[in-house]
Amino acid sequence: MHLIDVQTGLLANNDAVAAENRAMLAQRGIYAVNVMSAPGAGKTSLLEKVLPLLAAKYRVAVIEGDIVGSADAERLQKLQLPVEQINTGGACHLDARMVHHAVHEVVHGPADVLVIENVGNLVCPAEFDLGEDDALMLLSVTEGHDKPKKYPLMFRRAGLLVVNKVDLLAMTDFSVEEAVQAARDVHPGLEVVRTSCRTGEGIADVAAWVEGRIAAKRGLGAPPARG
């Protein structure tokens, strides 16, 4: 019998590229947020509402991840923002290598903020670091309030939980309180915003959260005081 020692992380290849992406973005002071949810939770609709608020203050670039097609990218292009479409060709998530080229494009263009819309999926995207600063996840009220218990990794990774489609609450048995409690069991202290892309509720709060995170990154990135 013969034992060959390996000791390698099985996401080491992804994590190495994610670290490159993160370093490229940091060098240009660009804040990046990875937007994730189940299919149909309203990622693109939320971005259609939130990005104009951010674009009033920052130069925003978008990477749009989809398995096939460019329907979502076309929706966001109407906002007159640079959008890079990535088709994963069947893969159920974006990984760091897939976005690497697009990140390269973004850091060589005018941008302060990079928004990455991941493929709709609550499982796989949670496992793949893209090099972002924060993960923003949406849970729509039509999905059910038990989702944090079923997909703990995603809720653990999220920096902000957006409970979307609250205009439909009366038509569902969804309990915001139970959903938030379940999410905070997995991720104590997780920040939560309730939104409706139809009524506009909470949209400004999501933009304000992102702005706060940008400010925090800039604060950290500022050169140390001399003295």
Next chain:
Amino acid sequence: MHEAGIAEYLITVAAQHLQRVPHGPVRSLHVRIGEMAGVNPDSLDFAFECLTKGTELEGARLAVERVPLQIDCGACGRRTVVEDYVFRCSACGSEQSSIATGRELQFVAIDTDDPPEEIARASH
């Protein structure tokens, strides 16, 4: 679904290591998977089996060691097991904690038979 990609990387890394040393048939690949790694061992096993057909790894076993999800409490300092993904110290109830174990996704080692004598001798 992403288990196939991980199995592919596992096979690539295994090939790199196997190339460097004389060895007999591969018996097993030792992998450590945390409870919260986001990887399903059965799916990984299935992907591994499919992707190794007709290769030198065909028939090798994926030996999976599961690692429990544990947190270190920021208040009382104790390490406790997380039940049902509720991240609360089961000793003192504090929510201030960091994950200690359970996120591992590690390729640990390859277990092979000894190389046939003539190969072992030739490499010395």
